[in-house]
Structure formats: structure tokens, C-alpha cells
Amino acid sequence: MGTWLFFAVILAGLIYLVVIYNRLVSLRNRLKNAFAQIDVQLQRRHDLIPNLVTTAKAYLEHERETLTRVTEARNQAEGARREAAAEPDDGAAVGRLGRAESILSGSLSRLLAVSENYPDLKADQTMQALTEELTATENRIGFARQAFNDAVMRYNTYREQFPNNAVSGLFGPFKEASLLDIENPEARRAVNVSF
Secondary structure (H helix, E strand, O other), X not given: OHHHHHHHHHHHHHHHHHHHHHHHHHHHHHHHXXXXXXXXXXXXXXXXXXXXXXXXXXXXXXXXXXXXXXXHHHHHHHHHHHHHHHOOOOHHHHHHHHXXXXXXXXXXXXXXXXXXXXXXXXXXXXXXXXXXXXXXXXXXXXXXXXXXXXXXHHHHHHHHOOOHXXXXXXXXXXXXXXXXXXXXXXXXXXXXXXX
């Protein structure tokens, strides 16, 4: 009877390890799926930018530097997006993506602020449509980023709990994932209210 009890305890321990391992795999795959949703929206954003720049070029002859910055920031963000998409659980790649997207957001904000000074550009139907599409895409990115960050939090919390941390260290590449933080320079500015 003692031998059966010993084997039952060993079997229960192995089953428990398998359950932990499978849960880690499931959470990691949910994290990757959540990133895929962000990736779709970032790709959409990156695809809109060349059209926006092309439309603005006709009106912003004296603002070439602004247009160049937007294009360069878009290219850097696209490269960072591809790198992070290849390994969404790589914290360093996600961090680089967040920084690149922050730079792109700042460049786009400057472009849109400059475009306010050109009434013909503001009135252009294509520019209006692209700006509306960009705003809608930014909202989708925000929602997708929230879902991704929630998935990262669940994954990291489960991964770090005992005895899960032992299983994650022994049986797989369950490295710590990073939240996607995209700084919005406009959100940091103080709001001026005057009556």
C-alpha cells in the first residue's frame, strides 16, 4: 500500500506540473494573440501615414522637415513593429516598439498642428478623411493595447507565482513580457482653461 501511495503522490505531482505548464502556454498564446490585434491596427496606422504625407506635401511646401520627420518616424516604427510581431513576449522588442510609436505619435501631432495653419489643407476632403481614419485607428490601437497589457499582466503574474515560477524556469522559455507603453506627448501637456 505504501508503494501505491508513493506512486500516487508522484503522479499527482506530475499532473500538477503539466497543468501549470499548459496554463503558462495558454497565457503566453493569449498574449501573442492580443499583440496580433495591436499589430493589425499599427499596420493600418503605418499604411495611412504615407497617404497623409502625400496629401500634405502639396500644401506644406515650407514644412518639408516636418514631413521628413513623420516619414522617418513611420519607417522606424514599422521596423520595430515587425521585430515585436516576431516575438511579442520579448520585452526588449516591445519596449523598442513603444518608444518608436511614441516618436511617431509626436511627429504626427506636429504634422496635424502645422496643418491647422493651412486652411486649404484643413478643407481638403482627402486630408479630412485621412485624419478621421487616423483618429479611428488610434482609438482601436488604444483598445487593443489595453487588451494586450491585460494579457501581459495575467501572464507575468501567473509566471511569477510559486510554484509556477519554478516550472516556468525549468520547462520552457517563459520569459517576462513587457507592457506596451506608447507615450502621447499631447496627454502630458497641461490643459489651459480660461474664462
